[in-house]
Structures are given as C-alpha cells and as structure tokens.
Amino acid sequence: MKTTEHVECLLRQGRKPxxxxxxxxxxxxxxxxxxxxxxxxxxRKVTAKKVIGAAKDQPQPPAPSVQPxxxxxxxLTTLDAKYGELLDRxxxxxxxxxxxxxxxxxEGRLDGTPALGLRHRFVCxxxxxx
Numbered sequence: 001m002k003t004t005e006h007v008e009c010l011l012r013q014g015r016k017p018x019x020x021x022x023x024x025x026x027x028x029x030x031x032x033x034x035x036x037x038x039x040x041x042x043x044r045k046v047t048a049k050k051v052i053g054a055a056k057d058q059p060q061p062p063a064p065s066v067q068p069x070x071x072x073x074x075x076l077t078t079l080d081a082k083y084g085e086l087l088d089r090x091x092x093x094x095x096x097x098x099x100x101x102x103x104x105x106x107e108g109r110l111d112g113t114p115a116l117g118l119r120h121r122f123v124c125x126x127x128x129x130x
Contacts, residue, residue, distance in 0.1 A: 008032045 007025055011034060020030045
C-alpha cells in the first residue's frame with residue numbers, strides 16, 4: 001500500500017494529522033491527503049462575483065413558449081370529462097355508504113340464492129357436512 005493511501009485510510013478512520021506525523025509519516029503527505037479529503041467533502045465555494053460574471057458569458061435560455069388556445073381548450077374539455085366521471089363514481093360510493101350494507105346483511109340476502117351456489121361449510125356434531 002502506498003503511503004498516501006495508508007494516510008488516507010487512517011484519516012478516514014478518524015486519526016488526527018498530528019498523530020500520523022508522530023507515527024513517522026511525512027508531514028507534507030499528511031497535509032496533502034488531508035486537503036484532498038476536505039475538498040471531497042466540501043467542494044470549493046464559488047463567490048457571487050464569479051457566478052454573475054459566468055452568467056453574463058452564457059447565452060440566455062429562450063423565453064417559455066405559450067400554448068396555443070386550441071391546445072388549452074382540448075385540455076380543458078378532457079379535464080371536464082374526467083371531472084364528470086369522478087363525480088359519478090363519488091355519487092355511487094356515497095350511495096353504497098348511505099345504504100350501510102354490512103357483510104352479514106349481504107350474506108343473509110344471498111344465503112338462499114341457488115343460482116350463486118353459495119353454501120355454508122360447517123361440520124355438525126354428528127359429523128355431517130352442512
């Protein structure tokens with residue numbers, strides 16, 4: 001393992017640069033690796049003047065285009081249709097909730113219906129299936 005890699009590994013483990021120098025690693029190597037790790041963690045901060053100067057040099061993006069009215073009307077009509085469907089579904093849900101149909105009520109209604117083929121499967125004390 002190279003010295004720089006070893007120093008990097010020890011610094012990542014939390015060792016202090018002073019400890020590494022005391023262990024015999026060259027101070028120049030420890031300092032360089034420490035700076036590299038710091039730059040990885042915290043990228044250089046750009047000053048506002050540099051950003052403004054760079055922004056002036058770059059071409060400006062084109063202004064956002066306005067959709068033609070026909071496209072907007074198409075979108076509005078589809079949204080209106082979807083809204084109508086949602087209202088129909090909501091009224092159906094409200095109707096079911098208003099009836100407050102429970103599972104036992106539904107089971108009681110369908111119990112004697114031979115077309116559905118519903119049967120209760122239970123075992124009598126005598127051993128017969130019901």
